[in-house]
Amino acid sequence: MFSLVKRIKEFPLISGNSIYIKNNINVIQSIIQPKQQQQQQIYYATTTTTTTTTPKFKRGTFAGKLKEKHEKRKAATLKPSYIKYTSEDIIKKKKNDPNYQKKSFQDYLEENPFFVEDLKRVRSPESLVKGPLPIEKPKKSIDVKGEPIFTDELSSENDRYFEKKVQNLMALQGKENISEVKIPLELVEQTLGIQRELTKKDILFANVFFSKEASLDTMAIKSVDFPKKHFPQVAFLGKSNVGKSTLLNSVLRRDLAYVSKSAGCTKTINFYQIWEKLYLVDLPGYGFAKVSKKKSTVWGNAISEFLLTSPNLFKVFLLIDSRNKIHKNDIEAMSLLDQHKVSFQIVLTKIDKTTPSMLRSLYGSLKEEIQKTTCCLPTIIQTSSVDSKGIDDIRTTILNVTNMDRDSFKHQEGIKMPSLNIMKENKKERKK
Ligand SMILES: Nc1nc2c(ncn2[C@@H]2O[C@H](COP(=O)(O)OP(=O)(O)OP(=O)(O)O)[C@@H](O)[C@H]2O)c(=O)[nH]1
Numbered sequence: 414m415f416s417l418v419k420r421i422k423e424f425p426l427i428s429g430n431s432i433y434i435k436n437n438i439n440v441i442q443s444i445i446q447p448k449q450q451q452q453q454q455i456y457y458a459t460t461t462t463t464t465t466t467t468p469k470f471k472r473g474t475f476a477g478k479l480k481e482k483h484e485k486r487k488a489a490t491l492k493p494s495y496i497k498y499t500s501e502d503i504i505k506k507k508k509n510d511p512n513y514q515k516k517s518f519q520d521y522l523e524e525n526p527f528f529v530e531d532l533k534r535v536r537s538p539e540s541l542v543k544g545p546l547p548i549e550k551p552k553k554s555i556d557v558k559g560e561p562i563f564t565d566e567l568s569s570e571n572d573r574y575f576e577k578k579v580q581n582l583m584a585l586q587g588k589e590n591i592s593e594v595k596i597p598l599e600l601v602e603q604t605l606g607i608q609r610e611l612t613k614k615d616i617l618f619a620n621v622f623f624s625k626e627a628s629l630d631t632m633a634i635k636s637v638d639f640p641k642k643h644f645p646q647v648a649f650l651g652k653s654n655v656g657k658s659t660l661l662n663s664v665l666r667r668d669l670a671y672v673s674k675s676a677g678c679t680k681t682i683n684f685y686q687i688w689e690k691l692y693l694v695d696l697p698g699y700g701f702a703k704v705s706k707k708k709s710t711v712w713g714n715a716i717s718e719f720l721l722t723s724p725n726l727f728k729v730f731l732l733i734d735s736r737n738k739i740h741k742n743d744i745e746a747m748s749l750l751d752q753h754k755v756s757f758q759i760v761l762t763k764i765d766k767t768t769p770s771m772l773r774s775l776y777g778s779l780k781e782e783i784q785k786t787t788c789c790l791p792t793i794i795q796t797s798s799v800d801s802k803g804i805d806d807i808r809t810t811i812l813n814v815t816n817m818d819r820d821s822f823k824h825q826e827g828i829k830m831p832s833l834n835i836m837k838e839n840k841k842e843r844k845k
């Protein structure tokens with residue numbers, strides 16, 4: 414498992430991509446791409462940044478106005494969220510290619526930069542705030558005639574997934590001919606493995622996993638204090654007071670880490686072990702005078718050493734307060750992580766306290782910064798510890814990236830899946 418990380422670090426690739434794909438060696442080979450292709454894909458990816466939640470409208474608006482606003486917004490975002498190309502274009506392109514049956518949809522996209530170019534144009538700033546179009550369940554059942562278009566028995570899982578979704582869209586859009594179906598951008602992102610849909614099972618598994626035994630294992634001030642156990646690590650980084658410790662507590666569904674209203678609460682590098690399988694690492698915030706004033710970089714030496722050289726660090730979540738602008742320290746952090754080929758992802762916190770306009774401007778500047786990097790996953794996760802928004806995304810991302818997938822725990826005692834109803838009841842109890 415750890416050799417995989419080494420490989421990721423050795424290659425200047427989009428290491429973030431590996432997190433949503435099962436970490437087998439084929440996939441790793443497929444994401445090791447020539448530099449030029451990589452740039453293309455990154456550009457594509459960063460311009461299609463998706464959000465996981467839709468900001469709420471302000472309270473106190475009249476219901477009618479609210480509806481009107483919602484409709485307007487829907488109209489504004491529906492159009493740009495669709496790719497100009499219909500599935501017919503894809504079919505044509507595939508069929509013109511003598512080897513088309515052997516190619517996956519992903520190969521196809523990678524070989525067709527024009528497609529990527531178009532993707533760049535279709536995403537407007539409004540749609541960035543709105544987030545991806547949900548792929549709803551079809552209202553009527555679909556009767557797809559003839560042979561599947563893209564896939565056969567030997568097709569990759571991604572292609573079969575894509576075909577199934579296109580069929581659902583046929584029903585939703587009322588099209589009988591598969592070639593008239595418009596394909597939402599989000600589906601392409603998912604097919605590329607940039608963003609996977611969370612299944613109920615994934616969420617359940619993550620809930621069970623993070624309900625297991627967890628404790629503060631090590632508090633480190635210097636690198637000699639770092640734990641010797643080689644569990645995979647996922648770290649929470651960001652300015653003081655953005656909500657790193659709070660997010661960690663939300664993920665673990667209990668108050669393990671100290672949280673405070675004033676900045677500079679966490680002063681040591683805290684390693685929390687979960688079920689003796691992985692570490693979540695809560696870091697002191699940067700931008701807080703006592704911690705970082707005298708240091709040459711945004712963070713202290715021990716933090717640098719941990720973030721930039723730890724062989725077991727699988728991913729860093731870089732937290733940004735969604736009410737603030739991106740800070741120069743955040744930019745410096747992004748650049749440092751990128752230089753050292755550390756896979757990281759932006760997480761917006763306190764989404765319950767922000768407004769769509771604040772988000773829009775933050776997304777604008779984040780998009781620019783993400784574009785400059787190669788190791789930042791383009792998908793931005795929006796979270797709120799108050800109403801648990803985005804916590805499932807964080808949990809499943811952690812499990813994916815550290816290879817703690819459901820299949821590996823199938824036969825393990827104590828990981829029986831509770832029914833959905835039990836989970837709901839637990840949630841209610843926690844709220845009380
Ligand atoms: N409304 C709201 N408040 C939050 C959220 N997350 C954190 N907070 C509050 O933000 C404050 C700071 O949270 P911490 O988790 O201590 O922040 P931190 O990033 O760990 O700070 P340092 O340890 O100083 O670096 C606390 O008062 C939290 O209650 C959130 O999602 N929504």
Ligand SMILES: [Mg+2]
Pocket residue numbers: 657658659671672678679695696697698
């Ligand atoms: Mg803290």
